Amino acid sequence: MTVTDPATGQRERTGAIGPGLCVLVGVTHADDDAAAAKLAEKVWRLRVFDDADGQMNLAVADTSGAVLVVSQFTLYGDTRKGRRPSYVGAARPEHAEPLVERFVAELTALGATVATGRFRADMAVELVNDGPVTLLVET
Secondary structure, three states: OOOOOOOOEEEEEEEEOOEEEEEEEOOOOOOOHHHHHHHHHHHOOOEEOOOOOOEEEEEEEHHOOOOEEEEEEEHHOOOOOOOOOOOEEOOOHHHHHHHHHHHHHHHHHHHHOEEEEEOOOEEEOOOOOOOOOOOOOOO
16 A cells, blocks of 8 residues: 655555455444444454365454555445535544554454554555455444
């Protein structure tokens, strides 16, 4: 993942992982520290990787995989009306940033290798979706 420095326009690499999970994290107004901790536990133990028999029985906790965490307020974009998404469901940055940081800290405490982007930055994320498995995980 790279971010663009707004002052210089230069791109800087901020985080990269090999095999593992790319987790896009959206925060809404009702989220709190307990929700961040619960989500970290859920992501850490979610069985989405194949075992020796090709069954999805392994979690990132069971593999040598890592977690790439990308803060993504646009997950709360509401497109039910009109043609322009409304982001009123997304938490303000001063509420969301500490919760994303808490999520990362909880994953790290559980034993995960975690890479991140930079909050409120223009990020370019490259992803090789080997599977593919894409899930919406809520607490």
